[in-house]
Amino acid sequence: MQKAVxxxxxxxxxxxxxxxxxxxxTQAINDGKPLVVRINQKEDxxxxxxxxxxxxxxxxxxxxxxxxxxxxxxxxxxKFLARMCVRDSEAAAEAYEAVMGYRDVLRLLDGxxxxxxxxxxxxxxxxxxxxxVKSSKLNKKQFTEFCDKVHAFASVKLGVYLTVPDDLMxxxx
Numbered sequence: 001m002q003k004a005v006x007x008x009x010x011x012x013x014x015x016x017x018x019x020x021x022x023x024x025x026t027q028a029i030n031d032g033k034p035l036v037v038r039i040n041q042k043e044d045x046x047x048x049x050x051x052x053x054x055x056x057x058x059x060x061x062x063x064x065x066x067x068x069x070x071x072x073x074x075x076x077x078x079k080f081l082a083r084m085c086v087r088d089s090e091a092a093a094e095a096y097e098a099v100m101g102y103r104d105v106l107r108l109l110d111g112x113x114x115x116x117x118x119x120x121x122x123x124x125x126x127x128x129x130x131x132x133v134k135s136s137k138l139n140k141k142q143f144t145e146f147c148d149k150v151h152a153f154a155s156v157k158l159g160v161y162l163t164v165p166d167d168l169m170x171x172x173x
Contacts, residue, residue: 060154
């Protein structure tokens with residue numbers, strides 16, 4: 001039997017849920033797997049539900065690329081969230097300017113000096129991401145924008161269809 005989710009917005013929706021249980025409970029009991037009913041409220045804010053969805057997507061992308069989900073998370077933060085944080089936070093914008101200044105100096109170097117400073121630059125970028133690019137600081141609108149960018153990137157650039165479970169579908173509406 002397939003899992004079902006019934007958002008309840010009217011009495012008719014209650015009837016659909018009850019009908020589903022009536023239709024399927026006998027088969028479920030005969031299979032030795034009785035139905036389980038969970039009742040939750042829709043979460044409207046930048047929430048655990050959004051986090052679950054995004055981390056599920058990081059896992060799906062990790063399976064596609066062979067990377068770890070944390071690596072995907074870092075790369076998506078660097079690719080999309082950094083721009084949003086710089087746009088929306090003066091402190092992040094100042095730190096970003098310093099990182100870009102270091103990058104510009106790095107371009108003038110060559111040889112061993114460039115190799116040495118490239119490693120240092122990469123550590124500075126990582127510290128910038130850790131200190132200034134945090135999804136926990138986002139409001140619902142910003143987090144939705146980030147999710148939309150990840151979803152579009154996966155579809156267009158990687159050809160990966162990111163799934164949305166029925167119980168989280170309202171986050172994409």
